[in-house]
Amino acid sequence: MRKEKRGGKDVEKRESMWDVYLRRGMSRRSFVKGCVALTSLMGLSTDMLPKVVEAAESKPLPVVIWIHGHECTGCDESFIRSGAPLASDLILTQIALEYDHLLAAACGEPFEAHLEKTIETYKGKYILAVEGAACTKDSGVYCMSGGHTFTETLRRAAANAAAVIAYGTCAVSGGIQAANPNPTGSSGIAQFVGKTPLVNVPGCPPIPEVMTGVVMHVALFGTIPPVDGSGQPKQFYGNRIHDTCYRRPFFDAGMFAESYDDAGSKAGWCLYKLGCRGPETYNSCGNLRWYQGMSYPIQSGAPCIGCSNAHFWDDGAMSERLPKFAYPIGDVDKIGAAIAGVTAVGVAAHAAASVVQRNKHRAEKAKENGEQVTK
Amino acid sequence: MKPMKEEKRKVYYIFSPFLRIFHWIMVVAIVTLFITGLFITKPPVVLGIEPTYTSFFTNWVRNIHFLAAFTFCAAFILRIYGFIINKGDRLFPRVWEGHFYRETLDVALHYMLLKPTHAPFLRNPLARASYAGLYVLVLIEILTGFAMFFAKNPNSIGSSLFLWVNVVLCDEMVTHWVHHIVAWLIMVFAIGHVYMVARADIMEAEGEASSMFSGVKFLEHTPLDACELGKESEGK
Numbered sequence: 001m002r003k004e005k006r007g008g009k010d011v012e013k014r015e016s017m018w019d020v021y022l023r024r025g026m027s028r029r030s031f032v033k034g035c036v037a038l039t040s041l042m043g044l045s046t047d048m049l050p051k052v053v054e055a056a057e058s059k060p061l062p063v064v065i066w067i068h069g070h071e072c073t074g075c076d077e078s079f080i081r082s083g084a085p086l087a088s089d090l091i092l093t094q095i096a097l098e099y100d101h102l103l104a105a106a107c108g109e110p111f112e113a114h115l116e117k118t119i120e121t122y123k124g125k126y127i128l129a130v131e132g133a134a135c136t137k138d139s140g141v142y143c144m145s146g147g148h149t150f151t152e153t154l155r156r157a158a159a160n161a162a163a164v165i166a167y168g169t170c171a172v173s174g175g176i177q178a179a180n181p182n183p184t185g186s187s188g189i190a191q192f193v194g195k196t197p198l199v200n201v202p203g204c205p206p207i208p209e210v211m212t213g214v215v216m217h218v219a220l221f222g223t224i225p226p227v228d229g230s231g232q233p234k235q236f237y238g239n240r241i242h243d244t245c246y247r248r249p250f251f252d253a254g255m256f257a258e259s260y261d262d263a264g265s266k267a268g269w270c271l272y273k274l275g276c277r278g279p280e281t282y283n284s285c286g287n288l289r290w291y292q293g294m295s296y297p298i299q300s301g302a303p304c305i306g307c308s309n310a311h312f313w314d315d316g317a318m319s320e321r322l323p324k325f326a327y328p329i330g331d332v333d334k335i336g337a338a339i340a341g342v343t344a345v346g347v348a349a350h351a352a353a354s355v356v357q358r359n360k361h362r363a364e365k366a367k368e369n370g371e372q373v374t375k
Numbered sequence: 376m377k378p379m380k381e382e383k384r385k386v387y388y389i390f391s392p393f394l395r396i397f398h399w400i401m402v403v404a405i406v407t408l409f410i411t412g413l414f415i416t417k418p419p420v421v422l423g424i425e426p427t428y429t430s431f432f433t434n435w436v437r438n439i440h441f442l443a444a445f446t447f448c449a450a451f452i453l454r455i456y457g458f459i460i461n462k463g464d465r466l467f468p469r470v471w472e473g474h475f476y477r478e479t480l481d482v483a484l485h486y487m488l489l490k491p492t493h494a495p496f497l498r499n500p501l502a503r504a505s506y507a508g509l510y511v512l513v514l515i516e517i518l519t520g521f522a523m524f525f526a527k528n529p530n531s532i533g534s535s536l537f538l539w540v541n542v543v544l545c546d547e548m549v550t551h552w553v554h555h556i557v558a559w560l561i562m563v564f565a566i567g568h569v570y571m572v573a574r575a576d577i578m579e580a581e582g583e584a585s586s587m588f589s590g591v592k593f594l595e596h597t598p599l600d601a602c603e604l605g606k607e608s609e610g611k
Contacts, residue, residue, distance in 0.1 A: 228529055229538065243527050254418050254432030273418065280547040282529070306548070315548045322416060322552055332552070333413065336559030343563050347570040353488050358578060361491035 014060035020093045031056070037084050038094075038220070041213045043235030055220040062219035063122045065115065065157055066100035069132030069150040070143050070177045070186050075168040076102040076131065078205035082212045083292040090212050095219055098126070101145070112146040115153075119160050127218050128161035128196075130154060130189050133170040133177050137185030151192055158193045163218050165199050166190070167211060169307060172202040179313035190231075199224040200231040204307035207288055210236045232282070241304050242278035244286025247271065260301070271298060275319040277306030382595060389497055389604065390590040393457025394464040397450045398587055404447035405561060408516075411440040412558055444520055462604050463590075468503040469603075475500055478599060495598045502571065505564065512561050519554040523547070 015023070021031045032053065039052045068076075080087040080103075091097050098118040104111060118126065132150070135142045140149035158164050166189050169175045177186040190198060201214050214233055217225040225233040242248065250256070250270040257265035257274055270276070278286075281304055285296040297304055303319065306312040322332055390398075414436045457464040469475045478494065482501040485493035522540035525533035526547065541547045575583040582592045 229542070234530065238529055240527060252431050252434035254434075254436075256418055256420075258420060277548070280551065309546060309548065311546050312548075315546065322555055332555055332559075333417065336556070336562070339559065340562050340566060343566045347566060350486075350488075351570065351574060354574060354578065357488050357491060 014063075014096070016058055016060055017056040017094055018058075020061065024093075034085065034089070034094075038216050041084055041209050042217045042220075042225070043213060043233075052220060059220060059222075061094065061096040062215075063096045063098055063118065063126040064100075064129055064215065064219075065098055065118055065126055065161070066103075066129040066131065067150070067153060067157060068101050068145075069130065069154065069170065069189070070135050070184065071132030071168065071170045071175065073102055073131070075170075075203075075205040075211070076100075078208050079167075079211045080208075081291060082208035084209060085212060087208070087212070090216070095127075095215065098122075115146075115157075119157060123160045125162055126160075127215065128157050128164045129167055129215065130158075130164060130171045131167045133174045133186035134189050134192055135177070135184045135186050137183070142184040154189060154192045155194075158189075158196050161196050162222070163197045163199065163224050164189070164193050165201060165214055165218065165224075167201050168206060169202045169204045169310070169312070172200040173310035175204065176313055179311075197224045198231060199227055199233060202232065202237075202308040202310075203283060204312075206308070207236075207284055207290060209288055210284055236284045236288075237282045237308070239282065239284075239286065240279060241281045241283055241286050241298070242276075244284075245278055245298055246286070247298060265301060268301075271301075271303040273321060274303045275317065275321055276303035277309070277312070277315070277318075278304045281306040281309055283308045384593045384595050385597070386591055386593055387497055387598070387601070387604070388591050389463035390586060391457045391461035391464050392590070393453045393461070394466075395587055395590060397454040397457070400446060400450040404443045404450070405565070407443040408440060408447070409558055409562060411436045411443070412555070415440060416555060441524065444517075444524075448517065463497075465603070466498060466503050466506050468500055468507055470504075474599075479504060495594055495596045497592060497594070497598045497600050497604065499575070500600075505568070509561070509564050509568075512557050512564065515557050516554060516561070519544075519550045519557070522550050523554065 017034075018031060021028075021034075035053045035056050036046075036049060038056070039046060039049050042052075044052070066076075082090065085094065091103065097103065099111075099115045106114065132143075134140070134151050134154060135149075136151065140151040143150040145153075166172045170177065170186075171189050173188040174182070174186045177184055178188075188200075199214060199218070201210060203210070205211075210233075213236065214225060217233075225235065228234050228237065242251070245251075247268065247270045250268075251272055255264060255267075255269040257269050257271055259265065260274065265271075265274075272279070276298065278298065285298070285304070289296045289299070305318045306315065309315070415433070418433050418436075454464075468479075478496070478500045481490070482493045482496075482499055484490045486501070518537065518540045521533065521537040525531055525537050526541065528534060529538065541550050544550050544553060572583050575581070576585075581594055582589070586592045
C-alpha cells in the first residue's frame with residue numbers, strides 16, 4: 001500500500017524509520033522518544049537504547065505480511081488498540097504493512113496480486129504475521145480466501161519469510177475452533193511453517209503492547225526475541241498471572257471471594273475459588289495490564305480464564321477450580337471421599353468374612369486333630 | 376484364664392532402620408501433604424474475618440505442604456541407602472522370577488477367601504507388588520508436584536528438570552488434576568494397607584505391625600522368601 005504512495009521509487013531503496021520521520025518533518029527529539037518507547041515495550045533495558053536508535057536509523061522499515069486463518073479477528077482488534085506506541089504510528093511509520101485483510105483499503109484481485117508481488121519482491125526478508133488456526137481437515141477447504149486454502153497461502157508465505165509470528169491462541173494451538181470435537185481439524189500453524197523461525201504469541205487476544213513489542217523486536221534486530229521451551233517470548237510469558245497478580249496477598253492470607261456477588265468479591269479478594277486460572281497461566285496481564293495499564297480481567301472482578309493456554313476451551317467450566325471431572329459426575333474430592341468410603345466398607349466386610357473363614361478353618365482343623373486349638 | 380501355648384518360633388531381622396525411619400517419615404509426610412493439599416484446592420471459608428486479623432493462612436498451608444514434600448524426598452535418599460546395604464529392605468517384587476506369580480496367586484486366593492491359609496512369607500509378594508504400585512503413584516506426585524512448584528520461574532534449573540511433565544500432560548491444568556486425583560488413590564492405598572497389616576497381625580500373629588518398629592518378625596514355619604535375606608538375618 002505504502003509503495004503506491006511513494007510512486008515510481010525503486011522498491012529496493014526502502015526507507016528506515018528515521019527516513020520516514022525526516023520525510024514527514026518530524027523532529028529528532030520525537031524520533032528518539034519513539035525509540036525510548038519501543039525499547040521499553042520490547043521488554044529491553046534502557047542500556048539497549050543506542051542499539052535501538054541505530055537500528056531505527058539504518059534498518060529499512062520491515063515489510064510485514066499479515067494473514068488470517070480460522071479466527072474472529074479479535075487479535076487485530078487488540079492490535080489496533082495498542083497505546084504505546086499507537087497502532088497508527090506503528091503501521092504508518094515503523095513497519096511497512098503490505099497485506100492485511102482487516103486494515104487494507106484495497107480489495108479483490110489487485111489486493112491478492114499484491115500479496116504475490118510482495119512475497120516475490122521481499123523473498124526471505126519480510127515478517128509474516130499469522131492470526132488464526134490452520135484448518136487441516138478435507139484439504140483445508142473450510143478456510144479459503146481468494147481461491148486458495150489458508151494452509152496453502154500459509155505454507156507459501158512462511159517458506160519465504162524471514163520470521164513468522166503466530167499471533168493469538170488460534171495460531172499457536174488452534175484456539176476455539178480446535179476445541180473438542182474440532183470439526184474442521186484446526187491446529188496451530190507450527191506444522192506449516194517449516195524451518196522458518198517461529199515465535200508464539202498466545203492469548204485470546206494477546207495484549208496489544210505484547211503484539212507490537214514482538215513485531216518491533218523482529219523488525220529492529222532481525223531475529224526473534226528470546227523464547228522459552230514452547231516458543232513464547234520470555235519477557236512477556238515468563239511469569240504466572242498468579243505470581244504477578246495484585247490480588248495475590250489475598251490468596252496468601254486466605255481471603256477468597258466465594259461467589260460473584262459476595263462481600264469478598266466486592267472487597268476485591270482473590271478469585272481462586274471462582275475458578276481463576278492464574279495459577280496455570282503465563283502472560284503479562286499482571287504486570288503490563290491492558291490498554292495502557294488500565295485494567296485486566298482479574299482487576300475487573302472476573303477470574304482469569306487462562307486464554308494463553310493451549311487447550312483452555314477444553315479445561316472445563318471456567319468458574320470452577322479443577323472442574324474437569326466435575327461435570328457430570330461430581331466434585332473430585334467428593335468422588336475421592338466416596339471411593340475411600342467404599343474401600344473402607346469393603347475392608348470392613350472383608351475383615352468380617354476373614355474372621356468367619358478363620359473360625360471355620362480352625363473348627364475343621366480341631367476336628368481333624370481331635371485336640372483343642374487354644375491360640 | 377486363657378491357656379498358654381509353648382511353641383518354637385524363629386526370629387527374622389528384616390527391616391533396617393533406614394526403611395523403618397523412612398516408612399514413618401512417609402506416613403507423617405503423606406498425611407500432612409494430603410490434608411494441606413485439600414486445603415490448597417479448597418481453602419476454607421474465612422469470610423467474615425476482618426482483614427486485620429487474617430494471618431497468611433494459605434501461605435502457611437502451602438509452606439507446610441512444600442516442607443513436607445521436601446522432607447519426604449530427602450527421606451527417600453535414606454531409603455535408597457537402606458535398599459543398597461540391606462537385603463531385607465529390597466521390597467521390589469521379583470517379577471522376573473516365575474515363583475513370584477505362583478506365590479502372588481496363592482496369596483490372592485487366600486485374600487479372596489477361596490483358600491483358608493496362604494504359604495508363610497516374611498514379606499508377602501502381593502503386598503510387595505502393591506508397594507511397587509504405591510511407588511509409581513508417589514513418583515507421579517513427585518513429578519507433577521515439582522512441575523507445578525518450579526513453574527513459578529520457568530527459567531530456573533528446577534523447571535528445566537521438571538517442566539517437561541507439563542508438556543507430556545499437554546496442559547499445566549492437567550498436571551493439577553493428576554496431582555489431585557493420584558493423592559486420593561494414595562489414600563485408598565493407605566486404607567487397604569493399614570487394614571491388611573492389621574489383619575495379618577491379628578490372623579497370623581507374626582509381628583507384622585511391630586516389625587515396622589523393631590524390624591523383626593517371628594515365624595513358626597520357614598518362609599518361602601527366607602533365601603532372599605541371606606543367612607545373617609536369622610536368629611538375630
